[in-house]
Amino acid sequence: MATILGIESSCDETSAAICIDGKILSNIIANQTVHEKFGGVVPELASRAHQQNIIPTVHTAILEAKIHKNDIDAIAFTRGPGLLGSLLVGTSFAKAFALAKNIPLIEVNHMQAHILAHFIEDPKPAFPFLCLTVSGGHTQIVLVKDYFEMQLIGQTIDDAAGEAFDKSAKVLNLPYPGGPLIDKFAKLGNPDAYNFPEPQIKGFDFSFSGLKTSILYFIQQKISEQSDFLENENNLQDVCASIQKRIVSILLKKLTLAAKELKINNIAIAGGVSANSGLRKDLICLAEKENWNVFIPKFEYCTDNGAMIAIAGYHKYLKQDFASQEIAPIARWAVNHSQ
Template sequence: MIILGFESSCDETGVALVCTERGLLSHALHTQVAMHAAYGGVVPELASRDHVRRVVPLTRTVLLQAGLNLTDVDAVAYTAGPGLAGALLVGASVAQSIAWSLNLPAIPIHHLEGHLLSPRMVDPCPEFPFVALLVSGGHTQLMRVDDVGAYILLGETLDDAAGEAFDKTAKLLGLGYPGGPALARLAEQGDPERIVLPRPMLHSHNLDFSFSGLKTAVLTRLRDVQALHGPVTESMQADLAAATQAAIVDVLVAKSVSALEQTGLTRLVVSGGVGANRLLRERLAQRLAKKRAQVFFPPLEFCTDNGAMIAFAAAQRVSRGLVDLRAPRSHGFDVRPRWDLASI
């Protein structure tokens, strides 16, 4: 069965073709980073309009790459939420229109389920059950995953996500947008121990997170440095970046290890944009190796939002019998800007 998938929840337009038997056939992605950089963040209306411009050409590209036509497609999947309402509506309307025109089933997919299952697209494939660390610009959660569609929330951020902490700190340091990757690059030149920053909720005895105070701590250190030394030098800036990254990574690693210990599981899956962070990958690999546990990451190209993970999540749901392909087809569409993963 061949599934055409669309992702348009925020500032990436992704389209992909996945076969339930052969896996990923083709995928294409357009990022809006350059467009939003001038504004220092995502502008929802501009994001929606750009999705409209990109989605049809990207669809033609993935079909051409796979050597297929629309008539070869058996089902259409799309991100139904969470995300920006206008952006979600673009992908949903295109997906439902194609499904209606070809009398195909349309499968709404939870954006985070796509991220959560994305490491299973490649070998080695993590077997169920496992703990998942979903860590991105908008979400930081620990989930117990027993199977496709069987998710139990273990802990989540009470305020800012880890990705937000990266981005907000980068903005304070004048690094521009997108801030997370820029801060990580600058951190490689700094000393993470020269400036002491808090590790929020590190000893909270639960699996929740909090990163909102970290930005305030960085701002306070910036002011202290300026009061003592004058203008912030490039070296001090790099040290602040390194200290911020180390604080975030320390908390993510500690909570992930605690989640494995509390559940008794030995497999951790890391997904979402922050999952591309080199220090996070290294620290988790080191800690879990000592505990004889395994950690799985998606390839870097699938850490950010993409259509492949949406089509793949749909294929996994179809394979598990979680989608009734024979149900009466209503091609009206609703999107869910807010949608709890544990409720699907």
């Protein structure tokens, strides 16, 4: 029996989870509301909040799993990528815990963990599969050949899809985090009301900076013509629906291209933006058309969470792939490379 404590602290969520033999018994997430008034994550405030949250979060995870801290066989933690100050808090805690309990330390790549979240519950994807990993900081298409054999075949050349959602929301005067609010209003709007441009990028790569700029100019023009344009609920809903439709279409067009070229019909999505209802709905429709086997994680495993770190740590534990006490966090870490 292997009992793994997973620690996630890459950005603005402090999370801890307990995994026993591949089964998640607890997954506690402490969100940080301090960033709302700044319209985005402030790294220094994030690291301070992690320091305040990490001990009670771990304690709660252990209690909810109904185990004792002495039952833990190894501790897995997010080494990177992410905000260095935030990563440092989780890494330091994990190293101290492992040293105090004399148990192995397991480093986890945050982006690999998002993909491995698909192995928390059934149905699990069969290898090989393609995973569209979309979040505030990353937009990638990954060919997953095994648990830790992954090939990055497409990524954004500028901004991530999650950033496109959040920055668009800011232009619409929606509070942070704005991505979920765009999703909420989009459900009530007409996705064909406005036609935002689609970037022409060759291959499997993405680009969202031009789309963000076009949305900004569009809103500025509309407000110059009608000062209360965004105060009209119907206008706001239609704009949100149109923005969401374009971002989702960009993502799925590249995913379709990769699936056809590589002749793979096992398709997964992961990351915070995979919680978007428009992406989920359109992917399911596309899967029926393309005869894909689609794997979509539960909402609680889409955003940053300790469970995905714990399950990744469990599979590394089976390989006896442990880290040393000299290990340090890294802000940039490719999904297809070890350090």
